[in-house]
Amino acid sequence: MSRTLTPVGRRRALQGGAASLVVLGLLMWWLRPWAEEPPSGTITFSTGTRAGVYHEYGRLLSGEIDKDMPDLKVRLQPSAGSQENVSDVATGDADFAIAAADAVATYARGNGEGADRLRGVARLYDDYVQLVVPPDSDIRSVADLRGKRVAIGLPDSGVRLIANRVLRAAGIDPEKDIQPSSDGINTGPKRLGHGLDAFFWSGGLPTDGLSEPAKKSASAFRFVPIDATLVAKLHDQGGATRFYRATQMPESAYPTIQRGKAVPTLAVSNLLITRSDMDPRLTEWMTRTVLDSRDLIGATVHSAQLVDVRTAIYTDPLKLHVGAQRYYQSVKP
Numbered sequence: 001m002s003r004t005l006t007p008v009g010r011r012r013a014l015q016g017g018a019a020s021l022v023v024l025g026l027l028m029w030w031l032r033p034w035a036e037e038p039p040s041g042t043i044t045f046s047t048g049t050r051a052g053v054y055h056e057y058g059r060l061l062s063g064e065i066d067k068d069m070p071d072l073k074v075r076l077q078p079s080a081g082s083q084e085n086v087s088d089v090a091t092g093d094a095d096f097a098i099a100a101a102d103a104v105a106t107y108a109r110g111n112g113e114g115a116d117r118l119r120g121v122a123r124l125y126d127d128y129v130q131l132v133v134p135p136d137s138d139i140r141s142v143a144d145l146r147g148k149r150v151a152i153g154l155p156d157s158g159v160r161l162i163a164n165r166v167l168r169a170a171g172i173d174p175e176k177d178i179q180p181s182s183d184g185i186n187t188g189p190k191r192l193g194h195g196l197d198a199f200f201w202s203g204g205l206p207t208d209g210l211s212e213p214a215k216k217s218a219s220a221f222r223f224v225p226i227d228a229t230l231v232a233k234l235h236d237q238g239g240a241t242r243f244y245r246a247t248q249m250p251e252s253a254y255p256t257i258q259r260g261k262a263v264p265t266l267a268v269s270n271l272l273i274t275r276s277d278m279d280p281r282l283t284e285w286m287t288r289t290v291l292d293s294r295d296l297i298g299a300t301v302h303s304a305q306l307v308d309v310r311t312a313i314y315t316d317p318l319k320l321h322v323g324a325q326r327y328y329q330s331v332k333p
Contacts, residue, residue: 039282040071046085046094047076048275049154051185053204054081054098057124057301064293069285074113080184082158089273096278096286100127100158100202100268101257105317107239120315121272121283121324122290124303125130125303128249128267129162130201130210131224134193139224142170151183151191151199159184159223162268164198165241166226169234185209202268204303205253223249225264234266243268243317250306271315283323287312 045062048054055078062074076093079085082103088094088109092113108115133139139148145167151165152174153159160182167174174180183191189198189209201207206214213220228246235241248262272290274283291309298305313320313328320328 003318010254035325036281037196038071039285040281041104041282042075043095043282044075044077044093046077046079046097047186048081048085048090048098049157049186050078051141051207051209052081053301053303054085054209056208056257057098057204057297057304060297060300060304061290061293064296065286067196068289068292069246072282076160080154080156081126083161086118086273087112087156089275090118090277096121096272096274098270098272099123101243101317102268103158103161103238104271104273105243106161108317109239114213116277117248117275117277118318119274119276119321119324120318121274121287121321122307122312123314124270124272124290124312125204126247126267126269127158127202128247128253129265130206130249131166131198131225131226131265131327132188132201132204132205132210132221133198133224135219135222137197137222141200141224141227142166142230143172144224145170145198146161146177148197149179149181149190149248151181151196153200153202154182154184157184158268159200159202162202162244163236165216165234166230167232189213189221198224203272204301205249207304211254213253214257216260221257223257223263223265226266227264231266241310259263271318273315274321274329275319276321276322278323280321280323280326284326285323287324287327291331 045058047058058076062076063075082099085097086098086103086107090112111185112154135287144282152163185201231246235246244266247267250266251258251260251262294307309331
């Protein structure tokens, strides 16, 4: 004997069926793809100098990758910084790396080997340009660097790329108008006032190479402002300089040095990059780990607290890797 549902009964049945579909959909979303066997193998991750934020971020991320993908071996590869990292990934010497957007754009505009294979995984956090001098220095602006002994970063570093551009924006030829040196964050702080009048650094806030001496002495060094007018002149150079933006280094970055005062400067975003031929499934897992590990890594590398799924997808000038696209689509609200 068949039963005929009343209108109320039919409505409840439909609602129950819809609810079941929602639950099933959520269950399938939750299981995909993380219920699959995690990727395995070996990857090379190019970072930066050991005293910089890139290397510390890579070291902490490697630990989180080990938790999510225990059969994936991560080989951390220290480097001079962004320019070397971009080249290493493009040519196959590294599989993943962190690099500043201006360095990526410069490599692409120069038609570097394998530039067309570069892909973005996530926008991470911003680098801030930090021009550092002794506390009693007479250097008050970038223009005052003329004739001085200035560290412009390691060859093939993002620091050198930015430092040379900033100097030219101030009307200074980095090859003729200063005495340049190749000190990076590893050696620059120690040589400041002992062979160096100033040094450039570009990195996340704070950087251990600066925060450690700042904790020991409130007069360890001083920051020279880079004002918005100079950033505007920097933009006049065209090309990759569009990735620089005028900002202020917050007073909380190095509180003992800044003493409650923000410092005018410029910033550029950092990207996690890979190649188009990287396994999509591995890249999808990697993207998930990067976003899920934000708070844990951010407890040590404070700039990593800014990693966010809503901004991570903006990897200009690079297209997103297909694996990263899959992850962002799976968590799209």
